[in-house]
Amino acid sequence: MEWKEGNACRHHGHGHGHGHGHGLRQGFLGHPGQMDQTTDERTQQPKSLSFEDDQSNWDIVKATQYGALERCKELVEAGYDVRQPDKENVSLLHWAAINNRVDLVKYYISKGAIIDQLGGDLNSTPLHWAVRQGHLSTVVALLKYRADLALIDGEGYCSIHLAVLFQHMPIIAYLLAKGQDVDMPDLNGQTPLMLAAQKIIGPEPAHFLLKFNASVSAVDKVHKNTPLHWAVMSGNGNAAHFILEAGADVDAQNAKGETPLDLAHQVRNPQLIHMLTQVKQERNNASMMIFRRLERYKFHLVLLFCICVLWAIGFIADMNSESWLLKGTLFACMFAVIHLVTRRFMDSQVQAFLPAALLLASIFWVFVTWFVLFLPDLPEPVFQIPFTISLTGLLYFYYKSWRTDPGYIRATEEDKKQNVITLAEAGCLELGLFCSSCLVHKPMRSMHCFQCDSCVARHDHHSVWTNGCIGTGNHRYFFGFVFFLSLLGGWMFYGTIVYWSSHCPTNYQEDGVWGFATQIVSCSPWVMFVFVVVFIHTSWSSLLLLTQLYHIAFLGLTVTERLNLLKRLKRSRRPMSIRQNPYNLGCFKNIVNFFQLRCFGLFKPNIVDWTQQYNVSVHSQQPVPGDLQAV
Known part of the structure; x- marks a missing residue:
């Protein structure tokens, strides 16, 4: 979404905002048909005035449109009544509101303008006009003068409905923070969430309204449809997903x-039919006693399943039978069972556990293989102690990176609303400073993670191996995890080579590449299988380790910051090196700060609480480029 004032509604289905009387078609200043004379056609914004423009013969409407404050004051002081509407009942305050003339709004109100005066073809208040056009600063000004949020226009909509229909997200946030009822019905009994689900195809603003606890069980007056009914009838799969x-x-x-599933069959939408059927099945399963008891052990069951699957693959491969047909049949049966289990029992939450469960299952069989097969050939402490240290360090740092809070930005409901009000009234309610999903003021270097549905301080990335984010709280633990995983893989490679040398009668120089490969595979398929698993994990962990080390030591940035900065520099084509950023203090200082190295007082790392840091000055005296401020 784009958080910009004046952002026009991109959806073409609801048809609101056309033919609304004076100047209310696309934010134009004048009457319909005056666009060429009064606005810039590309931006639909008022053309800037020059000092040569003669304002002395302007009437007060034109002066209001252009924001000529002094001319307006001159005419008002000369006796013009600011309450006097034109022939279509449009007041000066309406004109100031639609053109985002905040100074004039304040001036007219101070001179007695009626703040909630209805006017125009749609019988709208100045607040309605400002909301339609997305003028947040004018909305803020009007609400400071106690504009009525509950008034409805000629179409039966109040301010929150208009903000939703025109997708002005900052205004939605501000209205709700100022006390607007998130479930305010229009004349047809439709709540803002119903309108969003019906008329705005996409996840927003339905998802945004749900952040403010919009009701998913409310029904309209006419059809008694819930928001889910409206989403299904409109084919709005994204909104239906969040409502579910x-x-x-x-x-x-x-x-x-009719239920939402009945409507999905009527509109013949396979995606919604599948979504609703799956959710209904999952909820029926969850209502059963056995599934409720197993819910708390979900991850343990997935881990046990992965351990069994890896064992089955290795066991079938290691069978003494020479019949490849038998092995192939067993593999086919095994994968059929896996497919049945994953399709029947594994929802999206369980699927998110799979990478972590596969990693832990792999580590379990690595442990078993080392102490059962490799230990007899490597009994010396010089091999056993480093392997044990590597395994222990891996498990410790993995547990810490998994269980430690990565730096989630938390706030109470009241704090969230106050954040919206404070930023909006300061003119700072924009995406770089405010998270529209968490409704919090974003600290520097934070980013919203859509998998975790939370903002994370000094966000690095979302790791599938821990099923969580890596941020300021657990980044060091994650680095230790990938380091020890790479180290453990190195020891397993060494143990595998020793095992092949001792138990597999083959010679690379005599047998050649193919003969050598077939000999070691047939010698112990289980060892070969474990070797492949270890090779996969060691490859990605070593690459990730080098990437992390490069970002930490040489850039002083997180992975997310570097990617975002590269995109912005590419678009702007600014002659700037990525190493020239306010967080890069040199290789040595970067390492000291990241690992918080003290060495009995020899080093003094900078300690920054990035969950509460909104100014980079505590970390560096360099100015922050605009590209990094928005990260």
């Missing part, structure tokens, strides 16, 4: 007795 996540009832019936 919020707990919407898939069995709710409208006035005709």
